[in-house]
Amino acid sequence: MSSVLAPLALIGALTMNVLAKLGRFVLFLLRSFSHIFRPPYYPKEFAISLLTIGWLSLPVVGLTAIFTGGALALQIYSGGARFNAEAVVPQIVAIGMVRELGPVLVGLMIAARVTSSIAAEIATMKVTEQIDALVTLSTNPMKYLVVPRLLAALITVPLLVGIGDIIGIAGGYAVGVQNLGFNPAAYLKNTADFLELRDIVSSLVKGGVFGVIAALMGCFYGMHSDRGAQGVGRATKGSVEAAAILILAANFVLTGLFFSV
Amino acid sequence: MIRLDNVHKTFGSNRVLRGLTLEIERGTSMVIIGGSGTGKSVALKCILGLVTPDSGTITVDGQQAGTGDRDAFLARFGMLFQGGALFDSLPVWQNVSFRHLRGSLKKPKEQAREIAIEKLRRVGLKASVADQLPAELSGGMQKRVGLARAIAADPEIIFFDEPTTGLDPIMAGVINDLIREIVVEMGATAMTITHDMSSVRAIADNVAMLHEGVIKWTGPVAQMDNSGDPYLEQFITGSAEGPIEAIR
Numbered sequence: 001m002s003s004v005l006a007p008l009a010l011i012g013a014l015t016m017n018v019l020a021k022l023g024r025f026v027l028f029l030l031r032s033f034s035h036i037f038r039p040p041y042y043p044k045e046f047a048i049s050l051l052t053i054g055w056l057s058l059p060v061v062g063l064t065a066i067f068t069g070g071a072l073a074l075q076i077y078s079g080g081a082r083f084n085a086e087a088v089v090p091q092i093v094a095i096g097m098v099r100e101l102g103p104v105l106v107g108l109m110i111a112a113r114v115t116s117s118i119a120a121e122i123a124t125m126k127v128t129e130q131i132d133a134l135v136t137l138s139t140n141p142m143k144y145l146v147v148p149r150l151l152a153a154l155i156t157v158p159l160l161v162g163i164g165d166i167i168g169i170a171g172g173y174a175v176g177v178q179n180l181g182f183n184p185a186a187y188l189k190n191t192a193d194f195l196e197l198r199d200i201v202s203s204l205v206k207g208g209v210f211g212v213i214a215a216l217m218g219c220f221y222g223m224h225s226d227r228g229a230q231g232v233g234r235a236t237k238g239s240v241e242a243a244a245i246l247i248l249a250a251n252f253v254l255t256g257l258f259f260s261v
Numbered sequence: 262m263i264r265l266d267n268v269h270k271t272f273g274s275n276r277v278l279r280g281l282t283l284e285i286e287r288g289t290s291m292v293i294i295g296g297s298g299t300g301k302s303v304a305l306k307c308i309l310g311l312v313t314p315d316s317g318t319i320t321v322d323g324q325q326a327g328t329g330d331r332d333a334f335l336a337r338f339g340m341l342f343q344g345g346a347l348f349d350s351l352p353v354w355q356n357v358s359f360r361h362l363r364g365s366l367k368k369p370k371e372q373a374r375e376i377a378i379e380k381l382r383r384v385g386l387k388a389s390v391a392d393q394l395p396a397e398l399s400g401g402m403q404k405r406v407g408l409a410r411a412i413a414a415d416p417e418i419i420f421f422d423e424p425t426t427g428l429d430p431i432m433a434g435v436i437n438d439l440i441r442e443i444v445v446e447m448g449a450t451a452m453t454i455t456h457d458m459s460s461v462r463a464i465a466d467n468v469a470m471l472h473e474g475v476i477k478w479t480g481p482v483a484q485m486d487n488s489g490d491p492y493l494e495q496f497i498t499g500s501a502e503g504p505i506e507a508i509r
């Protein structure tokens with residue numbers, strides 16, 4: 001009898017586990033946002049977060065975008081050639097970068113770079129009792145550690161996405177003009193004429209959402225880390241996995257919301 | 262006055278505190294001794310609300326811990342963590358002056374730095390360590406920086422979790438004197454955890470021995486040597502023979 005029920009029990013336990021984690025996360029999310037609106041604020045921590053999350057991510061974002069834009073131009077040119085549609089390279093590069101690849105790739109790079117470092121840093125602080133020490137020094141870790149990172153990501157990741165979009169288009173432009181024989185002025189005009197405001201807004205909104213996901217996942221996994229070095233390792237791994245998957249899922253939902261009609 | 266009444270705390274299947282009852286009078290120095298892993302650090306964390314007890318009550322001057330204004334409650338405390346728990350991204354002086362650099366006790370930077378250097382001097386550290394990062398210091402120096410941070414804002418109640426562990430005998434003497442001075446001259450209430458019996462004699466007004474989650478013996482330090490309690494006697498003499506098992 002018990003062996004018949006064992007798989008059910010396992011499924012039950014797993015479900016409970018997932019639900020418990022989800023519940024903890026939703027609570028964490030609500031608490032994080034509620035602390036945004038309540039002083040005290042820590043401007044110095046915020047400035048450091050702006051620097052590490054935004055400014056120092058620029059090289060990674062720029063390199064990712066330029067190679068992707070260039071590759072996209074090559075692909076569309078050779079794919080388009082099959083039905084004599086080589087001329088659409090500027091338009092497809094623009095729309096592909098701005099609507100989809102810019103935000104998603106920047107989001108994933110931020111998950112790799114920022115989420116992991118936030119999770120490892122906060123988890124280490126947790127296992128070495130630095131979080132406890134903050135509390136005893138009358139400093140709320142949510143306000144001191146989470147809010148600055150969350151706000152910095154919310155502000156800088158859309159900017160990074162915007163910059164990534166532009167650099168990606170520039171990559172496509174370089175390949176198009178250098179290798180594929182496009183006229184420079186016509187390439188730029190086609191790009192500018194084709195893009196709509198909605199494309200750009202969707203790109204930046206995605207950036208904001210992905211930034212929040214990336215920062216929150218790092219903080220959440222860090223704050224809930226188990227003890228010891230293994231705990232820190234697990235927290236870091238879990239945070240990046242969760243951030244990447246949530247970013248891709250959110251991308252699907254947001255794309256549907258912006259472009260399904 | 263700090264009062265713990267029948268406090269229980271279990272981690273998973275590990276029953277750590279099993280009805281801890283203890284009173285610490287205002288302005289006195291209580292030293293807690295007991296075997297490794299018996300829950301001494303957990304007991305301090307329960308008072309500060311860093312660990313939530315499963316049951317029992319903890320009051321500080323009649324006010325139940327964890328109720329009311331948490332900031333005001335914590336502002337009365339200083340805590341030295343067993344592992345130091347220094348913020349490794351901040352230089353030493355900013356660790357020490359953490360409370361004076363932000364929040365309600367915020368002071369001008371110059372003044373905060375001066376206070377930090379003065380506190381560092383009191384724990385036997387030179388001003389030159391002020392600008393180093395915690396990772397650049399030895400273990401004993403880190404411990405003393407943690408101590409300086411705990412006393413930096415002149416709290417009324419101070420918890421020291423193994424303040425002299427890892428220090429040389431001379432430095433341990435300096436720290437013992439400092440703790441005694443803080444209690445006698447500044448009227449602070451101190452709770453110290455230590456394994457060092459000479460430290461117990463130097464610091465304590467009262468001693469409590471924690472074993473198997475309860476206080477086995479408590480009393481004035483003068484009565485410690487003729488308590489007649491087999492657990493305490495074994496602990497003081499450090500003998501492997503006795504009611505306390507050597508493997509825990």
Ligand SMILES: Nc1ncnc2c1ncn2[C@@H]1O[C@H](COP(=O)(O)OP(=O)(O)OP(=O)(O)O)[C@@H](O)[C@H]1O
Pocket residue numbers: 272275277295296297298299300301302303304343
């Ligand atoms: N956050 C925690 N999660 C799970 N178990 C814990 C936690 N904190 C402490 N414990 C357990 O509680 C027990 C008591 O720990 P505690 O740190 O209070 O010991 P201690 O008396 O201070 O020992 P020592 O003298 O070695 O510092 C240990 O068995 C420890 O594993």
Ligand SMILES: [Mg+2]
Pocket residue numbers: 301302303343422
């Ligand atoms: Mg301990």
